[in-house]
Amino acid sequence: MTKIDEVRSAMMxxxxxxxxxxxxxxxxxxxxxxxxxxxxxxxxxxxxxNAIVYKEIKEAKETLDSTPADHADIIEECRSRxxxxxxxxxxxxxxxxxxxxxxxxxAEIGLPHxxxxxxxxxxxxxxxxxxxxxxxxxxxxxxxxxxE
Numbered sequence: 001m002t003k004i005d006e007v008r009s010a011m012m013x014x015x016x017x018x019x020x021x022x023x024x025x026x027x028x029x030x031x032x033x034x035x036x037x038x039x040x041x042x043x044x045x046x047x048x049x050n051a052i053v054y055k056e057i058k059e060a061k062e063t064l065d066s067t068p069a070d071h072a073d074i075i076e077e078c079r080s081r082x083x084x085x086x087x088x089x090x091x092x093x094x095x096x097x098x099x100x101x102x103x104x105x106x107a108e109i110g111l112p113h114x115x116x117x118x119x120x121x122x123x124x125x126x127x128x129x130x131x132x133x134x135x136x137x138x139x140x141x142x143x144x145x146x147x148e
Contacts (some may be wrong), residue, residue, distance in 0.1 A: 003049035007088060011037050021077075025084040032056055038044050044135055053089045057082055090132070095142070098134045102142050105129060 009024035032052050037044050044052075064078040093101060105126050106112050114122055122143060127136055 002021055002043070002086060003046070003053070004037070004044075006026065007033060008054050010087075021080050025081040029053065029080070029085055029088065029146065031040050047132055050090055053085055054132070057085050057089060058087070065128045070082060092132075093130070098130070098138055099145075101130055101134070102126065102139065102146065112146075114143070116144075116147055119143065120146070 007026055007030045009013065011023055011030060014020075014023040014026060019107070029052075032051060032055075033044065035050055036048065040048075040125065060078045060081045064075060064082070067074045071073075103112075106122075109122070111118060111122065111124075125145065127139060130139060
């Protein structure tokens with residue numbers, strides 16, 4: 001079952017249950033997934049579907065962060081959407097798991113203690129390896145911890 005089918009099914013369940021905020025959040029996610037599939041002119045891979053879900057969550061978090069405190073309706077709407085969309089996002093690695101993955105990757109390439117000059121050539125393959133599993137900012141910060 002694709003993510004589009006899962007979201008559509010959950011949206012129909014929310015509609016039948018009369019849960020309007022959940023139905024609207026799922027409708028937005030379904031639209032984003034369908035739009036990407038139409039742009040691609042093919043079915044989405046699981047990684048692409050997950051990337052779209054993460055992108056939608058990230059955009060909602062950015063909106064939440066930039067919304068003034070006196071706009072409680074927008075804040076609540078963003079929190080609600082994030083909660084709903086998080087159900088469809090696979091678990092990401094926590095900081096310790098990411099640290100272990102970075103350490104393992106550095107051992108694989110033979111650079112247990114990289115220099116800052118190695119940062120560029122390490123980040124691209126490392127992010128490719130951890131795509132969808134860890135946030136890029138956290139990976140970068142952890143990689144800097146291993147530098148001499």
